[in-house]
Amino acid sequence: MDEASAQGPINREEEKDDPLIIVKDLHKSYRRGAQKLTVLTGVNLSIPEAQYVVFIGPSGSGKTTLLNLIAGIDKPDKGKIIIAGVDISTLDESRLSKWRARHVGFIFQFYNLIPVLTAYENVELPLLLTHLSKKERKKHVLAALKVTGILDRAFHFPAQLSGGQQQRVAIARAIVTDPTIIVADEPTGDLDKDSAAQILDLLNYLNRELGKTIVMVTHDPRAAKRARKVYVLDKGILRDQYENDLSWT
Amino acid sequence: MKIPYQYSVRNLWNRKLTTVLTVSGMALVVFVFSAVLMLADGLKKTLVSTGSPDNALVLRRSSTSEVMxxxxxxxxxxxxxxxxxxxxxxxxxxxxxxLLVLITLNKRGTSKVANVTLRGVDANSWKLRPNVRLIIGRKFRKGANEIVVGKRIAERFEGCALGESIKFGQRRWLVVGIMDAGNTEFSSEVWGDVDQFMQAFRRPVYSGILFRLKSRELFTRVKKRLENDPRLTVIVKTETQYYKEQSELMERFIKIVGMVLTSIFSLGAVIGAMITMYSNVANRVVEIGTLRALGFGKTSVLTAFLLEALLLGLIGGLIGLTASSFLQTITVSTTNWKSFSEVAFRFTLTPRIALSGLAFAAIMGLAGGALPSIRAARLPIVEALHTWE
Structure with a gap:
């Protein structure tokens, strides 16, 4: 019996109508010299639209790799990743770049803002890959900065902003193109408690009020509690999944 | 759409020290590059503009200069x-x-001597060369031991100022006038009565015969007739062609030496640019990963980094050209290897040299930036973002 089937009912696709993200029998390994490092083994899952899910697990469990594969910045060795009806594992690099620009918003642990560009210019970056005019881009950028509550810092450079403010700019950059999914890799990992809570509130707002589909990786139990659904990975295998009781929020 | 150009410009500005050092290297190379071209062009311009296309010069066959x-x-x-x-x-x-004769004279303020061209002329010589103007004093008198010296000779050689005298051909010759022929070789000559010079140097023959053509179209006809005349063993050239040939040997030599020097320097500058660009890429791996993750393609990243390298080159090029433009105020002198006479000329910055300098700077920038930019474009996103586990 292989490991994927050994996972039993947990790894079966969720039986929901038209899931937005479908992951089928996903395998990924890396080569480090002569050594082959298996990171994911036969992962299956499906995520409906407007869902807020979190991948948790110990270091090396493969959660970030799974996030990268769903975001289309890495390619699986085997298996399918179907997002909004498109099997992104079959796209070549150029098409995958265009797909990411249109469908994925990224939030990183260390914000990954371009230091030489202002907050406004950072948020505008993904829009440069669209056909929007400068005037339309401006409208979108200001709206995204307003939603994330950082409009008053629009013309500050990242070095002039606090960690929490930088992450707000990064979130504005992630939502400015109205992407199909938002992927967040440890978005509160570099923030103090208060800033982290504010960022998590903002992500909840994006999911509940604006209907954004969010896929997040975290080590932070407080962050994991905010998601509607939690997937637990260990040694590259999806071990468990459960829904959070969000009545407290 | 591409990564905004502000990204490249501000990255250079943010890393001021490395930018300044790299740009300085580029500027130095462009300075040397354009200085060499300016030198060769200045020499060519001096010699070529010395002649007039309306004049024909007759020399003994096989002679490469009037001296021979x-x-x-x-x-x-x-x-x-x-x-x-x-x-x-x-x-x-x-x-x-x-008649053309070479003599040696002492340079002012030094113990060095240099060859100076004496030209024995007659009254028509002034008519044939209207660009030669007497600026101080008067013309020499026929039959007298008097000379008129070129402005650059008067400035640079002992005994050549107005009223002074120099000794040659076992006679003492009084400087009665200073002539200026602009940026031409005549400004580096000494003129006197041809018959007096022939006697003084015991020369029974002329060096060359110069005449004005009725029209330029007649040149081929007179050339053909004179060169085929069995009584003569001569070649006929337009004066312009003659001086152009005079400049070719030296121009080529200056260019070859200059280009060898420039090539060595440019190799250093390209390596400098390459180190700077590799360090820029290494410092911005996460940025590159982020840009690629956001959807910017490899070509966009490549273009952004190449633009940065191009800017390094162009800024260096502009600084180098600006510095070299000041060379135009300097007059240099050297020996014309064909006539063995001293010829003074100026560095000349032409639009062609300026464009060549900038193009050379751009090529150096791109050559230095190519490999680092390719490396930046080819970085795997996941590796660049350090987000694999």
Missing amino acids: STIDRYQAGVIATQPEIALGEDGLPILAKE
Whole structure:
């Protein structure tokens, strides 16, 4: 019996109508010299639209790799990743770049803002890959900065902003193109408690009020509690999944 | 759409020290590169503009310069009867029989000597070279031991100022006038009565015969007739062609030496640019990963980094050109290897040299930036973001 089937009912696709993200029998390994490092083994899952899910697990469990594969910045060795009806594992690099620009918003642990560009210019970056005019881009950028509550810092450079403010700019950059999914890799990992809570509130707002589909990786139990659904990975295998009781929020 | 150009510009500005050092290297190379071209062009311009396309010069066959040429009085008489020669107001042909002799004179303020061209001329010589103007004093008198010296000779050689005298041909010659022929070789000559020079140097022959053509179209006809005349063993060139040939040897030498120097320097500058760009890429791996994750393609990243390298080159190029433009105020002198005479000339910055300098700078920038930019574009996103586990 292989490991994927050994996972039993947990790894079966969720039986929901038209899931937005479908992951089928996903395998990924890396080569480090002569050594082959298996990171994911036969992962299956499906995520409906407007869902807020979190991948948790110990270091090396493969959660970030799974996030990268769903975001289309890495390619699986085997298996399918179907997002909004498109099997992104079959796209070549150029098409995958265009797909990411249109469908994925990224939030990183260390914000990954371009230091030489202002907050406004950072948020505008993904829009440069669209056909929007400068005037339309401006409208979108200001709206995204307003939603994330950082409009008053629009013309500050990242070095002039606090960690929490930088992450707000990064979130504005992630939502400015109205992407199909938002992927967040440890978005509160570099923030103090208060800033982290504010960022998590903002992500909840994006999911509940604006209907954004969010896929997040975290080590932070407080962050994991905010998601509607939690997937637990260990040694590259999806071990468990459960829904959070969000009545407290 | 591409990554905004502000990204490249501000990255250079943010890393001021490395930018300044790399740009300085580029500027130095462009300075040397354009200085060499300016030197070669200045020399060429000086020698070529010395001649007039309306004048034809007759020299002994196989002579490469007037110094080597001899035309005897009989041959001079035959040449003077050609119908293509323009006539003056007096009805006589505008033709000058000239003698060229090299002497050595002491340079002012040093113990060094240099060759100076003496040109024995007659009255028509002034008419044939209207660009030669007397600026101080008067012309020499026929039959007298008097000379007129070029402005650059007067400035640079002992005994050549107005009223001073120099000794050659076992006589003492009084400087009675200073002439200026602009940026031409005549400004580096000494003129005197051709008959007096022939006597002083015991020369029974002229060096060359210069005459004005009735029209430029007649040149081929007179050339063909004179060169095929069995009484003569001569070649006929336009004066412009003659001086152009005079400049070619030195121009080529300056260019070869200059280009070898420039190539060595540019290799250093390219390596400098490459180190800077590799360090820029290494410092911005996460940024590159982020840009690629956001959807910017490899070509966009490549273009952004190449633009940065191009800017390094162009800024260096502009600084190098600006610095080299100041060389135009300097007059240099050297020996013309064909006539063995001292020729003074100026560095000349032309639009062609400026464009070549900038193009060279751009190529250096791109050459230095190519490999690092390719590396940046080819970085795997996941590796660049350090987000694999």
